[in-house]
Amino acid sequence: MGRKLLLEHAHVEGINTYEVYRKHGGYRSVEKALKSMTPDEVVEEVKKSGLRGRGGAGFPTGMKWSFLAKPEGVPRYLLCNADESEPGTFKDRYLMEKIPHLLIEGMITSSYALGANTSYIYIRGEYSWIVFILEKAIQEAYDKGWLGKNILGTGYNLDLYVNPGAGAYICGEETALIESLEGKRGNPRIKPPFPAVKGLWQAPTVVNNVETIAAVVPIVNDGGDEYAKIGIGKSTGTKLISASGNINKPGVYEIELGVPVEEFIYSDEWCGGIKRGKRIKACVPGGSSVPILPHYLINKTAAGESRLMTYESLADGGFASGSMLGSGGFIVYDEDQCIVRNTMNFARFYHHESCGQCSPCREGTGWMEKVLHRMEYGQGKMSDIDLLAEVAKKIEGNTICPLGDAAAWPVSAAIRHFREEFEWHVNEPKACLERNYGLVSEPVAAV
Amino acid sequence: MPKVTIDGQTIEVAEGTSILHAARQLGGECVPPAMCYYTPLKGSGGKCRTCLVKVTKGSEKDPRPMPKLVASCQTMVMDGMEVASKSDQAVVDARKGVVEFLLLNHPLDCPICDQAGECHLQDLAFEHGSANTRYEFERRTFEKIDIGPYIKLHMTRCILCYRCVYTANQITDNRVHGIIGRGDHAEISTYIEKAIDNDFSGNVIDVCPVGALTDRTFRFKSRVWFLKPMDAHRDCDKCCGKTTVWVSGEDIYRVTARKDKYGEVEEFICNTCRFEKKSASDWVIEGPRAIERHSVISQNHYANGATTVV
Secondary structure: OOOOOOOOOOOOOOOOOHHHHHHOOOOHHHHHHHHHOOHHHHHHHHHHHOOEOOOOOOOEHHHHHHOOOOOOOOOOEEEEEEOOOOOOOOHHHHHHHHOHHHHHHHHHHHHHHHOOOEEEEEEOOOOHHHHHHHHHHHHHHHHOOOOEEEEOOOOEEEEEEEEEOOOOHHHHOHHHHHHHHOOOOOOOOOOOOOOOOOOHHHOOEEEEEHHHHHHHHHHHHHOHHHHHHOEEOOEEOEEEEEEEEOEOOOEEEEEEOOOEHHHHHHOOOOOOOEHHHOOEEEEEEOEOOOOOEEHHHOOEOOOOOEOEOOHHHHOOOHHHHOOOOOOOEEEEEEOOOOHHHHHHHHHHHHHHHOOOOOHHHHHHHHHHHHHHHHHHOOOOOHHHHHHHHHHHHHHOOOOOOOHHHHHHHHHHHHHHHHHHHHHHHHHOOOHHHHOOOOOOOOOOOOO | OOEEEEOOEEEEOOOOOEHHHHHHHHOHHHOOOOOOOOOOOOOOOOOOOOOEEEEEEOOOOOOOOOOOOEEOOOOEOOOOEEEEOOOOHHHHHHHHHHHHHHHHOOOOOHHHOOOOOOOHHHHHHHHHOOOOOOOOOOOOOOOOEEEOOOEEEOHHHOOOOOHHHHHHHHOOOOOOOEEEOOHHHOEEEOOOOOOOOOOOOOHHHHHOOOOOEEEOOOOOOOOHHHOEEEEEEOOOOOOOOEEEEEEEOOEEEEEEEOEOOOOOEOOOOOHHHHHHOOOHHHOEEEEEOOOOOOHHHHHHHHOOOHHHOO
16 A cells, blocks of 8 residues: 555545644645745755656656746746646546645645745636635635735745636646736747746746645655655656546556556556456556557566656657656556547547647647548548658647647557557458457567 | 857857847858748747757757757857758758648639739748648638728638737737637637728738738739839838839839848838829839849849839
8 A cells, every 4th residue: 555645635524624634734834834944945855855747747846946037026926737638637636626725735835935925726717616616725724824914924925816727728838828827818938938937927937737736745744855765766756647448446546656557557456457357458658648558568668677657667668669657647448449549539639729829730730630530430541651650740849839749649659559450440441430450469579 | 249050151140149030141041931930020930830940059058959940030049059951851851841731721722812922831832842732631711801991811821820910919009900719720810800990900911921911902903923013112101101112014003011032021011101002103213122032023024134124
């Protein structure tokens, strides 16, 4: 049984109210940070903890915080990215719904560390009911003196606001989020300048994921070194995984980084194995934008090592035979699922969500979707497979923001590992409408 | 002053110059094409991705190459920076890809398009594109919209460069012009087809790199290469009054701002000059305008010496 730092009290009755949350040790980190630590010491603890951004990119949080420019007389902002829109990811929703005070506590501690006096939680429009949960919790925090002027008599002021978006995936990109928060169209900005220098209203800004900010609470409570003891290598601490797909027990699980993937899928503690005893066909370990892994690369890396739930192990072998931990949207496919259809589904999503600002993503995502649609419905041509791979390659890396990459990676990975199935779709246009291909064979010359 | 090397040529430029401008100072083959960047418009650029270049050496201080291709219009030069433009295959490939993407939903109706002959997308496709398309699906189409009495918006041709949006924001007083929708169904809009009523609204025609925004007083009157561009001026109380008039015989067919060889206007002009002063007596003709970039136009008139054209 792994340690739980974030969801330890998630099942306690009434944990969403201030009284119960406080009784279970809530707001200790605020007391500790504000009363006995300087802001720089908090940043130092986060650095020591090795915490990495939980939103997908996995950038070390302490380092991000230390990049924040601190010019005199200019306000600084902390934004919480709760625009969780990645298909397959639903961990932040769970956290905010169950323990809203954990996020608020994390926001107060983190804002103190960064010297921000106004902070925002930017939440996706579809989470409309969570806005009320958060606002109620924020009101409770104001009433009890954890927010507002002169918190705990230390002279530190903080105002916290919840800002719902209008339901665009692109607003989860940090600069698009800032634009949206400023009341503009949610188009990503061209970087540099980075938000740490010029962000919200041209002031230095840090944007962090919900889970990252929540993780600051145990780091401050127990110390960064204690946090760093959990996990393996540079993947420290615990991670929320949203498990979905053809597994017996879908849901949000908090794991210690370093759990073997095989154990995570088959252990009763977590996913509980594949539904109806089927064989596993593929797995997307980190939300829809990361490369898909075929069955022979899930439990073992290409080098034959056991694959672990860490940033490094999942990325082992690069994109040729690895993937990414991403945002922790763990989707499992059994042998009855169609990879072409799944890829089409993802491509449709990215086509729909592309902001339309830069040309490769705007035009390329739609093109990929159309080609995949044709292929899925038995109208594909053999040349389409290479065409798809080439279009994906032309998008990747040539766009303003990472949405282009996110749209291109799943398509190129699906073709890389499941080419056989794509070819079958072209060769058997009737059969592909009636049944699914099943497992792809392992390349003989692998390793 | 930072020194930058682009495709093997070194130049010293002022601090804060973008790679694109440094390349333009050098001139020649190394100049990246630009479909969305427009020097007079603040904030423009970075969107079309045609000006991508490879930075092989970041600077003298930090010689690491940049991991991805960068938009040259948005990247400032550093001392000792080394840039590969047309000399690098990855850059050429990326630009070819961008041309293909831009042409996916572009109607290719050049034979009936007023912009033909001075269209940046035509030039770009000629230089960087391939002869045929691999796109086999229906293209997006829109109804044509009249934006007031002078401007026609043909969204089907639009490549969403945002130049006209920046113009409407920065040159004209109040914004009635923006983007609605997302992705490849995004469109330029004046919000419920409300007419732009502003003395400088006509400049959106000049900044449009394709034929999406055209001059209604000139539509289908003539091909641009049949006309002779002449520098002219008049006393105008609204703008500088310095324009290029496009003449055939005694008639002035259209009036535009003076553009340099990258299609960027020297000074924006007002609607009165552009749309209402179409008789020869309104203008003081200065002489023929030197057209360098648009070979179609210059070939017709200047091959035998520009001085003969009146």
